[in-house]
Amino acid sequence: MAVPQPAARPSRVEVTASLASAAPLARGEWLDRHARWLFIAPAVVMILIFSIFPLVASLLIAFSRVRLRAGTYSMTFVGFGNFEKQLVGSEQVHFLGQLTAFSPPAWVVVIAVAALLLWWLVGYARTQLTVIGLLGRLVTAAMLMALTLMLAATLLSGGQIGTLGVTLFYVFVGCAVQFLIGLGLALLCSQITRGRAFFRVVFFLPLMITPIGIGYIFRMMADTGKGPFATLWQWAGLGGFSWSADPWAARLIIVVADSWQWIPFIFVVLLAALESVPRDLVEAGEVDGASSWQIFREITWPEIAPVAATVMLIRVIEAFKLVDLPNIMTAGGPGTATESLTLHAFFAWRSLDLGQAAAVSYLLLFVTVVLCVSFFNLVVLRRRAAMAR
Amino acid sequence: MPSGRATSLTINRLNKYFGGNHVVKDLSLTVAPGEFLVLLGPSGCGKTTGLRMIAGLEAADSGEILLGDSDVTHVLPKYRDVAMVFQSYALYPHKTVAENIGFPLKVRGIDRATMERAVREAAAQVHMVDYLDRYPRQLSGGQRQRVALARAIIRRPAVFLMDEPLSNLDAKLRGYMRAELKHMQHALGVTTVYVTHDQVEAMTLAHRVAIMDHGVLQQIGTPREVYESPANLFVAGFMGAPPMNFVRGRIEQGRFVGPGVALPVAGEAGPRDAVLGFRPEDARVVAAGAGLFDATVFAAELTGDVTLVTLTLGEDTVAIKMPKEYEADFDSRVAVDFAPARGFLFDAASGARLPAHLVRAGAA
Amino acid sequence: MSIAPRPAVHRRWLEPARIGAMSPLGGIVAYGLLGLWAAFVLFPLYWVVVTSLKLPVDVNTGPYFLPWVDFVPNLHAWRGLLVDDAGPTFRAYLNSIIIAFSSTVLCVLIGSMAAYALARIEYRPRLVSILIFVLALVGACVAVGVAGIDWRVATAVALALFVLLARALGRRFPGAVHNGDILFWIISQRILPPVVTIIPIYMMFQSVRLLDTHLALILAYTVVNLPIVVWLMYDFFTKIPIDLEESAQLDGASRFLIFFDIVLPLARPGLAATTLLVLILAWNEYVLALFLSTSRAQTMPILVAAMNAGEKGILWWTMSVVIIIMILPVILMALILQRFIARGVLLGAVKG
Ligand SMILES: Nc1ncnc2c1ncn2[C@@H]1O[C@H](COP(=O)(O)OP(=O)(O)OP(=O)(O)O)[C@@H](O)[C@H]1O
C-alpha cells in the first residue's frame, strides 16, 4: 500500500519551540493544589450548618421547654417531658389517636402480625445470622409491631386515629395506589406503538404544578355544590355532602390529589425502565411460548424491580413529609382528622410551643428513618443484588 | 529547553501492587534520547500499568522514574512534560478538532494567534488541516487517531507515551498509520514509549523492544536481537507467527535426546530436561532419514505464499514453512532439517536459554 | 386461499393481526385506559383555565363548562391580579424567581462539584474525627441553648477543640469511612423531614437577622435539594470515560478546568434534567417558605396559600389565574432544557 509522504518535511517553526518552555500553570496553582477539599467542602459545610447542626439543636429543643421573648429565647431542660406528653399525656389522642380496648378483629390482627414477624425473625436467625443484621431486623420488627398495636387500639377497635395514623395512611395507601396505577400506565404505554410521546408529555404535567395549587384544584373538583361534578353529585343524592366534613372522605380526597401529582413521576421512571428492558429477553420468552403474564412475571418484572423499589423508596420518603395538601384542602380538619405529622408540628410551632413541635418532628423522623432504612436494606438492596447476580 | 531536545527516560526497580496483585515487578529500563521503545507482552501483563506510572496517572509503590536527570517519581502528571495517546484516543467529544488539538496550549494560557498557528502546524503534520472545524464524532477511526497524535505533538513533550494507539483500527488502516507513526517519530525525534501486544507493530516500529510477561521484563533488545536470539522460552514462543517450534527432551552425555531425536550438543550444559526450539521458516521438510530427525506428516495447509506443514513428533507437533508447491501425504514419514545454528536450547525448568548449541552429527 | 383456517371470531379480537402489533381488543383497552387517565389529568387543568375566565357569579351559580356556550368569558380575574393588585403579585413573583433560580444554580453547582469529587477523588476521613466533631457540636449546642453562652464563642471553642482532638487522636485510631459512605450520608439527608431542622434554622437566621430575606430561603432551598443533585450527578460523572480526564490532566489542566471545561459539558443531559427537577422543587416549595418568610421575601406558593384567608371565602377565579401564571415559567424552562435531556435520565440513577 502506498503511504503518502508529507509533501515536504514540516518545518519547525519557532512557535512550537517556545511552547515547550512556556512556564505556565502558575495561575490558580493554589486552587488546584487544594482542589481535593475545595470540591467537596461547600456541600459538606452547607449540610453541616443547615442540616446536622439543626438536627442536634432540634433534639435539644425536644428535651426542653422553650420560651420566645422579643428577639431572644430561654430554654429549660424537661427531660422526656415533651415526648411523654405526646405518647401518654394530654396530647396522646392527637398524636396516637383514641386508644380503646382491643376489639376481636384487633386481637386477630395483632396476633397475626406478631406471628408473622416472629416467623420472619426465626427464619432469618436460622439461615444467616449476623449481629448487625439481627439488631436491624429486631428494630424493624419492633417498629412494625408498635405501629400495628397503635392501629389495632384505634382504627380496628372503633377509635379515631391520631396524626401518626393519618401520616401512615397517606404514606402506605397513597404510595400503594400510586405504584399500582403508575406501573399499570407504564405497562400500557410501553405496549402501544403510537402516541407514546403524547402520553408522556400529558402525564408529566401535574408534576410541574405547585402542590398548593393542586390542593385548591382538588377542592374545586370535590365541591359538590359548584364544582364541575355538581350535577353528578345531586343526581346521586349527595348534593349536600361535603368532602371535608367526613374524616375518611377528607383523607381520601387528599390521597387522590397526592396521587394525581405523583403518579406521573412513577410512570415516567417505570416507563423508562420498561423501555430499557432488553428486547431480546422478551422475544426469547415469546419464542418459548410464554403468555404475556408469564413474560411480565418472569422477565420484565425482575428487570425493572430494582428501579421500582428505588422509585418507591423516594416516593415514601417524600410522602412522609406531606403537609401542603392537608393544610390547603382541609387545614387538618375536620378536627385533626387529616393532620399529617408535619402539619401537627407546624401547628405546635405556630402556637409557639417549640418543645412540642420539636418532639413531634423527632417522632416523625424516628418512624421515617426506621421504615425507610428497613425498606432500603430489606427490599431495595436485595432487588439490586438479585439483578447483579 | 529548546525544541528537538530529546530526553532520556530511566526506570529503576519499579513495583506496583493492586491490592495483593503484584502487577509490575522490579521493572528497570532505560530509553535513550529520541529512541522508540516498544513495550510488548500478552494481555494483562502490566504494560498499561507501567506506562501509566511513567505518565504519573498511577503512583509507583517503589522504585524511581527519571526524565533526563530529574527524578519525577513523585511529580504530578502535569509537571512531567509527557504526552500520552490513549487507546480510546480520549478526544473531547464536545470540542472541535482544532479545540482538541489546541487544548494543551489553552491550558497554558497561550495567546490566541500563536495557538492557532501551532494548531495548524500540528494538524498539517498529521494531514488533518481540512478537518479542523469538525467534531470527533464526524471523523473516522484513523482520523481520530491522528487528532490524538496532533494533540500530543503540539506541545513538544519530552516523552511520548502511547497505549495501543492503533488497536481500534482495521488491519489496512493500521498498517498505514504504523508507517505514518514511524515517520513522524523520526521527524520529531521525541523519545517514545509505545505499548502494544501486536508483535508486528513492535517489530516494525521499534528501535528496541522490551518484552514483558506477568509484570516481569523478559528481554530488551533490537527487534532483530529479540527475534534471532531470544533470551528464554517465553520470548521465543511469543515472537514470530507461527511461533517457534518446541521439542521436549533431555540433554545427556553431550546429546539432546527427544522422541525420535538424538542430536549432538556442544557447549556448557550438564544433564537436564531441555527444550529444543527452531523457527518454522528456518527448517525444511526432507525425505525420511535425510534430515536431523524423522517425523510424521499430520497435515499440510496452503496459506497463500507458503505451505504450512504440521508434523508430529512423539507428543509434540512442529510446524514448518515450505514453498507453496510442496505437497505431502497424510501420515507419511519425512525428516526435518535445519542449520544446527538455527536451533536453540532452553532449560525446561527455568525456561532460560542454555549456553549450548547443536552441532551437525559427525562434527562432534 | 390461505391454507390456515380462518380464526374464530373471538380469536380475531384476542390475537394480533400482525407480528409485533397488539391484539385489537388489547389496543382498545390500552388506549381506552390511557385516554381515561389523560382525561383525569387534563380535566382539572382545563377547569382551572375555564375558571380563570369566569365572573364570580358564573362560579357561584353552578358548574359551567364551555366558554361562549355556557357563560361569557371575562378577564376580570386576570385584570384584578395583574393590574389592580399588581404590587403584591409581582413582588411575590419576583421573589419566587430570584429565590428559585438562585438556589437552583447554587445547588446544582455545589452539588455537582461534590458529586464529581466523590466520583473521582478518594476520601478517607477518620471515624474518630467524625465522632469528635459530633461531640463538639453537641457540646456547643448545649452551651448555647442551656448555658446561654454567646454562639460565636461556643462555635470558636468547639472548632478549636475539634481540630486539637482530631489531630491528637486521629492517628491512633485508623478506622476510616469511604467515598461510598460519604455519598450515602449526603443522599440520606433527603430523608430528614424539613420540620425537624426548621426550628433551629429559624432561630439561627433570627440571630443573624436574615429572617424573611432572599438569602435565607436560597440557602435553605439549596441544602434541601443538594442530596438530589449529588445523587443524580454522581451517576453521570461515573459514566464519563476517565481517559478524557486523565488526558487533560497530562496536558496540564487543573481539576477545576477539567471539571468546568470537560466534565460538566459532557454531563449536560444529566445537568439539564437535574436542573429542571431542582427548579421545580424550589419553585413549588412551601414548608420552608412558610417558616422563613413573613412578608418581604414571600414566594408565590405562600401567596397562593394566603388566598384561603380572605373573609369572602376563596376567590376561585383569582386562584386559577395564579396557578396558571405559576406553571408558565416551569413549562418554559422545561421547553428550554428538554432538548438537552436524554431519555431515561432519572433511570440511570435509580438503577443504583
Ligand atoms: N485499577 C486496577 N485495579 C486492580 N487491578 C488492576 C487495575 N488495573 C489493572 N489491574 C490488573 O493489573 C494487571 C495488569 O493490567 P494492565 O492493564 O497493565 O495490563 P496490559 O498489559 O495493559 O493488558 P492489555 O494488553 O489487555 O491492555 C491485570 O491483571 C489487571 O487485572
Ligand SMILES: [Mg+2]
Ligand atoms: Mg493495556
